[in-house]
Amino acid sequence: MADDDRPKPSFFAGIAAFNRKASLKKAVTQVTKRDGSVVEETLADDGSYLRATKNDGEAKDMSYLERSASPPPSDSGKNQERPNNNVPLNPDAAWRTIASEQQFLPVPTVSTKDSLWKKSKHGSNNCTRIVCMSDTHGQHRDISVPKGDILIHGGDFTSTGEIKHIKDMLRYFEELAFPVTVCIAGNHDMTLDLPYYDRSWRRFHRKKRFNAEEGRQAVMNMMNDTTTTNTDKTKQGKKPEFYYLEDSSCTVPIGSAKEDDDDLTSQPTQQQKEGDHDSQKKVKFNPSVVVHKQPKTLSIYGSPWSPEFYDWAFNVARGEPSWKIWSKIPSGTDILVTHGPPLGRGDQCDHGGRAGCYDLLEQVQNRVRPRLHIFGHIHEGYGTSFDGTTLYINASNLDLGYDSVHPCTVVDLPHDPALPPRIVEPSCSITGDDLVNGWFRDKGYEILADVLRDSGCEGQNLPSGDELLNTAEAYWEICRQLDFRTTTSLQAKRELRKALSQLYAASF
Ligand SMILES: [Zn+2]
Secondary structure (H helix, E strand, O other): OHHHHOOOOOHHHHHHHHHOHHHEEEEEEEEEOOOOOEEEEEEEOOOOEEEEEEEOOEEEEEEEEOOOOOOOOOOOOOOOOOOOOOOOOOHHHHHHHHHHHOOOEOOOEEEOOOOOOOOOOOOOOOEEEEEEEEOOOOOHHHOOOOOOOEEEEOOOOOOOOOHHHHHHHHHHHHHHOOOEEEEOOOOOOHHHOHHHHHHHHHHHOOOOOOOHHHHHHHHHHHHHOOOOOOOOOOOOOOOOEEEEOOOEEEEEEOOOOOOOOOOOOOOOOHHHHHOOOOHHHHHHHOHHHOHHHOOOEEEEEEEOOEEOOOOOOOEEOOOHHHHHHHHOOOOOOOEEEEOOOEOOOOOEOOOOOEOOEHHHHHHHHHHHOOOEEEEOOOHHHOEEEEOOOOEEEEOEOOOOOOOOOOOOEEEEEEOOOOOOOEEEEOOOOOOHHHHHHHHHHHOOOHHHHHHHHHHOOOHHHOOOHHHHHOHHHHHHHHHHHOOOOOOOHHHHHHHHHHHHHHHHHOOO
16 A cells, blocks of 8 residues: 555666666565555565565566665655764763753643543544554553554564564554554564574574564565455544554545544545535545645654664664664654654663664754654653654653553644644543452452452552552552562562553543
């Protein structure tokens, strides 16, 4: 689906790549689209992909892809040179140089009851609800996801590229059935970085090499939507869209001109745009009717790269190589998704040092200026910050110890670009007494309920109401109150994390 909308690189570039056949290996993914054409990705020795669309076995369109799911966009900043401003490569030193110029404004928020987003009908006329998750490392099933219009995953959905994690993550996305799901890879999703996995698999999987092509094929299949059978899962009966972005963009439609129009997830057909004179439909897509000439689409760009760190997948050296990667981000991007954080935003490690990328921050603040920048990678950097233009979200669901204690981050993005995005704050009426009086058991957390009962702990000593929505603190506080000296303590703790995640997701 996305393939057809993307700008095509020059045909000669494709031929040039194809002529280097000697260095090409076997096809790594092959997808049959609904129109019968076949899209085939082939990996060359230098780590680049050749993508060819074939009809009746004959190659029709070939594109040379520099380790990318789509060609670099044309309106990027790739001709812009890296500023020679003596900012050191070391992120801590770089931060000391630039920190005083950085603005940290209060993060705009909205309570769930004041939000203009309508739960009953996805896609209000005013804003799009975006739900962010990241760094789930195979534990995605323990994380409840609040409802919204667009689900974004910032990478690291596996531990070390496990194919079963990739496939189950895709299944989970299908089950969640967001109208639009966008996902990138991270440094742990190493089987998706085929050239990397080719040279590094022994380091992680000495006993058994994963079939990396199988993982990539599963992702491509889902994106091309040929093997999935659930075509009508969203409430509107529209086909959910899935995008795996790798230095590539997607454009998704938002909102509608009429309040009761629930045609959120589909683009107007050519006929509707031009030839259909039915007045109802004309109102829907006539830009002059849309108040304030609000944009009808959002552009989302995704990239899996993070600064070099002990040679993991999708690693890139700081400085010029990083600058080049971020130069590909198109200037009009509304939502930027990268695995690694920019310098100074959600990038502070447990030891106090910084791990973010200066070159990414430079491009984000001085050229791209997206409304949202979503990332993960540094688990302990979980949280949000705002510089007046961009709202930065480190959406890591796992903490430093890989416990799934951080909830998904929910943000309302107003369709009026003059208004800032707002973090949505849920509210909770469940009390500590409710927990003691059977809430966990009612929700099926039997082992946890037993431990709570046997601990003889009182409701007044447990977090209550909105305190329960500060899930990481609530988790550690309840752990302190409970007697975990049983053989089932690990299961009970896991149930507690799941229960708090469920409570959070249900509080919007
Ligand atoms: Zn990571």
